[in-house]
Structure formats: C-alpha cells, structure tokens
Amino acid sequence: MIADEPTMARLMIASQKGDKQAYTVLLTEVQLWLERYYRRRCAPAMLDDLVQDVLLAVHNKRASWDPVRPFLPWLAAIARYRWVDHLRKVYRNAEDALEDYDAPEDSEEEAVMARLSLERMFVQIPDKQSEAIGLVKIEGLSIAEAAERSGQSQSAVKVNIHRGLKKLAALVEKAE
Template identity: 65%
Template sequence: MRADEASLARLMALSQHGDKQAYAALLEACQRWLRGYYSRRIAPSHLDDLVQETLIALHTKRASWDPSRPFLPWLAAIARYRWVDHLRRLYRADEHELREELIGTDDEPAVAARISLDRLLGLLPPAQERAIALVKIEGLSIAEASAATGQSEALVKVNIHRGLKKLAHMIEKE
C-alpha cells in the first residue's frame, strides 16, 4: 500500500483500537517510509537497526499520537529522535565506520521537505552540519574529516559534540 498521510492516519487510528491487521499494514508501510526517510542520512550498515529501533519506538509510544492530528509529522518526530540518539550513541562508542558505497535510491521519499532530516541538519551552523555529515553519517575518521574541511581535528570533535547536542533540542523544529 502507499504510504500517504491519509491511509497511514487511518491505519494508525485503527491500530490504537487494537486492530492487528491494520497494524501489520501500518508497520510495513512505515518500515518502507522510514527506509526512504533515513536513506543517505545513516551508514547503510546501520539502516536496518535504526529502522527497527524506530518501529519499536512507534509501538511503545503509539498512544502519543492524537487521531485529530496528522500522522507523518508525528512519525517524523519519533524518527528524528531515534536518528539523533543513534548518532550520539555512535559517538560515545567512538566507532567510526569505513566509508561505504551509499545506496542510491531513485524513489525520493514522498514526504514534505519540512519534516525531513536534511531540514533538521540544515538548522545547524554549516561547520557543525558538515562535521556531523562526514563523520557520523558518511563514516569518515576525524583525521579525514579534518583534511576534508580544513577544520582542526579538535574543532571537528567540538563541532560534532555541539551539533549533536543542538540537534537533540531541535527534533520538532521545522
């Protein structure tokens, strides 16, 4: 089924009443929507984990959606929270992936730009946005990011730290 606002909202409303068939359809549609939403904004090897963590959050927090409000901005807020949390945990574990070929997708997610991850990242100062994109999303090492940006290694680290902290407080910003 198509992951459009009206169908998702209808399925979610049914799911809140305990309709399992609607819920299965909803989760599958959300799973596809989330893959599009996160694509190119997370290392491909982390995509499955992140999508599944977000589905679990959707499940746990399903009462926080009000049927009188749109569904996708709610899902996007949950997804952004999970995404920022994921990036922060990567940072704490200090695990830097090798750069992998990013999967190109032709089907651009049919989602309003205002709820996208790019929009959220774009709220950061350019130096912080770039440091996070290179290290946390594309998987460059601090040294590589430093060479690519001309920022010192210490500055790359500071920009990542400050940027992630800021992102965590801007989850619901348009």
C-alpha cells in the same frame, strides 16, 4: 507506493483500538516510509537497525499519537529523535557508501516529506558542524581524517560534532 497520510492515520486509529491486521499493514508501510526517509542521512549498514529501532519506538509509544492530529509529523518526530540518538552512538563502517539521493518530485506528498525531512535539520546548523557530523558520524571517518578532509583542526571537529548534535537534538520538532 507508500500509503498516504489519511491511510496511515486510519490504520493507526484502528491499531490503537487493537486491530492486529491493520497494525501489520501500518508497520509495513511505516517501515517503507522510514527507509525512504533515512536514505541519504544514514549509512546503509545501519539503516536496518535504525528502522527497527523506530518501529519498536512506534509500538511502545503508540498511545502518544493524538488521533485528531496528522500521523506523519508524529512519525517524523520519532524518526528524527531516534536518528539523533543514532548519530550519537553509532559510527558507520568505512566501506559503506552513501546511496544516491533521489530529488523529490514536485508533488504535495513530496512537499510534506521535504518539510519533515532530515535535511531541514541539517540546514539549520552551521556548515562546519553539519560537515563534521556528516564526515565522522555518517561517513565513518576518524577525527583525524575528518580534520584533514575539512581543513578544521581535530579539536574543532570534536567541538563541532558535540555542538551540532546538541543543536540537532533541539531541532527535532522544528518544521521550518
């Protein structure tokens, strides 16, 4: 079970003060949290690199968390920022299959997760843009294959990826 918000916040406060033991526990919990967070929206082969990239970002930017604010929305903002960067840069290997998505349970923790989730970002961009990004950047299809699968022209797929990523970058801090 992954640590809850108060536990992570407490560990982060200790980490900002230089407590290495608390920091090790925190990073381990953050790693588990990130693996679950990215599960559906990242190719499994890239998950490892993305999680490590965010762990490094958490380390380098740990001073940017204000202890009077909740920890998980801060972590989610960094995770989203790195994810959009990742979508821009990385193509998934064609043989990797997406893992099944476990529907969130109806609990307070899951409600918080849903609010912070990557899905919330995808539903705020037009369907054609999320489809083009999903096919090319997450499933790893070529532009031509994505065009054939989606029924969009190749130019439209390129334009929709470009515009979609731009919109996603602007949605990193949006909660609704």
